[in-house]
Amino acid sequence: MTHTFTHLPQIKIAATYMRGGTSKGVFFRLQDLPEAAQVAGAARDALLLRVIGSPDPYGKQIDGMGGATSSTSKTVILSKSSKPDHDVDYLFGQVAIDKAFVDWSGNCGNLSAAVGSFAIASGLIDASRIPQNGMATVRIWQANIGKTIIAHVPVTNGAVQETGDFELDGVTFPAAEVQLEFMAPAADEDGEGGSMFPTGNLVDDLEVPGVGTLKVTMINAGIPTIFVNAEAIGYTGTELQDAINSDAEALAKFETIRAYGALRMGLIKQLDEAANRQHTPKVAFVAKPASYVSSSGKQVIAGDIDLLVRAMSMGKLHHAMMGTAAVAIGTAAAIPGTLVNLAAGGGAKTAVRFGHPSGTLRVGAEASQAGGEWSVTKAIMSRSARVLMEGWVRVPGDAF
Template sequence: MAHVPQIKIPATYIRGGTSKGVFFRLQDLPERAQVPGPARDALLLRVIGSPDPYGKQIDGMGGATSSTSKTVILSQSIKPDHDVDYLFGQVSIDKAFVDWSGNCGNLSAAVGSFAISSGLVDPARIPRNGIATVRIWQANIGKTIIAHVPITEGEVQETGDFELDGVTFPAAEVQLEFLDPAADEDGDGGAMFPTGNLVDDLEVPGVGTFKATLINAGIPTIFVNAADIGYTGTELQDAINGDPQALLRFETIRAYGAVRMGLIDNVDQAAGRQHTPKVAFVAPPSTYTASSGKAVQAGDIDLLVRALSMGKLHHAMMGTAAVAIGTAAAIPGTLVNLAAGGGERSAVRFGHPSGTLRVGAEARQVNGEWTVTKAIMSRSARVLMEGWVRVPGDSF
């Protein structure tokens, strides 16, 4: 029996924030994978090593966590006043499924540098030394991200002394601005608060009824109070991920919250939309020991947040969820704002399993409706490997 040989595709493996992903230029993909559809999904699944019933992704580039089962496709932008179009695919680990429903805020930190290094940004826009401003069109959600990328001697600077909890080594700081991060009337799920309320009573059969803030900002997110679901907000990954019943409860909350937000019509559709919405629980500040062993003091943070991604508690914080946290914190009366002490605020520092993160947001009320012009946070990015990724020629 003849076997089809492997093909090789130009690719770059990059850490962005607390995530890792395989980056491609659209033009480098095989022709049938240059358009959305089954061929593209099958290719990316094979690149990452999914679906893997063992949950390890041994035969691919994935790292067996939601933070490392990611792909990015970039192309020169077709949008006016933008440099690059950025498409993110969250690859399921154990299912034959690529979720295109949302962005990855962490990998957003690597988009600007990859775009520059790959020749997707006009060289005239790149200084010899200083900061390059890369205008990114986030194609999944139809939003603009501005990346401020450090440049030294005409090249992207990746090394530096910026430290990010959840990442072992320091690197160069990349500041990101998420413009108009809330969904608008034409966006998926409707307005920033799809129910029209800052806080809802969310009824989840078999789990209970409790207060929830349902928000579309950065990424659709369901915030609940940690105490209402039996937690303190200081939990680390094993406390949640090692408890199958807890994971089932969170998935049930996510499904019913998604219906309430108008993202799906019924809870059975939640399995086909794994990347969004996110579920997070919040609590007032408390001292705890992060996963690194570092003590996080209550006096150094405004609140505690723990968030789940792709069915598991995240080891740090998703960048898009951080945008949702910053946005909700800026609006008096949301559960996030109340956990942080209430009142008006333009930034918060929150505690997550790996440490702390600061995120800012500019919010204002117009005709009784809250709007957010932008959310700001810093991340870092570093190329880990570049060259070609190989897949069997008949796998897509």
């Protein structure tokens, strides 16, 4: 008796599983993707959804590489850069967990830390740009948002140095430090959402039905972000994940604030569009320094930080801080009068250390004012990155 199977066998695609900052993702070279997925569109999205294990109504991503959190449901595609004075083009896809969509609307600042390392190890960087020993400067074109990121990647004996003693709160083990410079992180005049402050104001009154009228700072730097004072929404700024993520009412409130903020920022035209744009904008709440115990049990002392920040990502409170939101925090802190700046004590600032659920993070920004308009030349922060696994991912041949 002969069996005829109508199901296509699995195919394998070269990929690398990497940690970058406090996130993890599956990294691909564009040239290694199946032909149909080498261009943006439905086939690419379907492939990445299957790789990660979405959409999963169980919310676990058991049948894929995702880790069922916004920090671990991520994909990256890299190619040699088509832009002059850049080494590599970096495209980031935030994969929804329980829905069938990939959000291409923003960057992942954490995974940005792994881009330079992956590009060097994957042969995407000209050998002439990699020192035998020292610091490789990788010029990254962030294709989602049309921005330049400079990564300073340590190299030892011609290979990326991944091990080291740099500690990053939210990551258990130390690794080598990678410094990132987010160049001109605010939106361009012709960029989506217009200028750095889409409304033209440092602080706005945002009417949110069912919540009230909130003072907010809406900024487009690193990633579009809506900042609100913690006390205005009933929080202290010292909250850990469970305090918010176990509270369905709170999550719904944040999503409402996000949707009305997105509308006010010009990122969406109708309120219901927010549902299909989960990655951006972010909502974060700020407060003056206070002591608390971080999620690892480590004490964070009020005197060691400038302010407290908690941020929502993909509908949940983030376990640490998104790298792109850290850019927004550093940028807003550098501009006197924003809610972030005021929470940090006001006045001119070139760097702040803020407390997040996993500990603290320092971010710097260079801001200047000309003709009443603020601009930021760059935001700087340190992360680390490491290859966790490399080889091939497998997906059913009819998955895309």
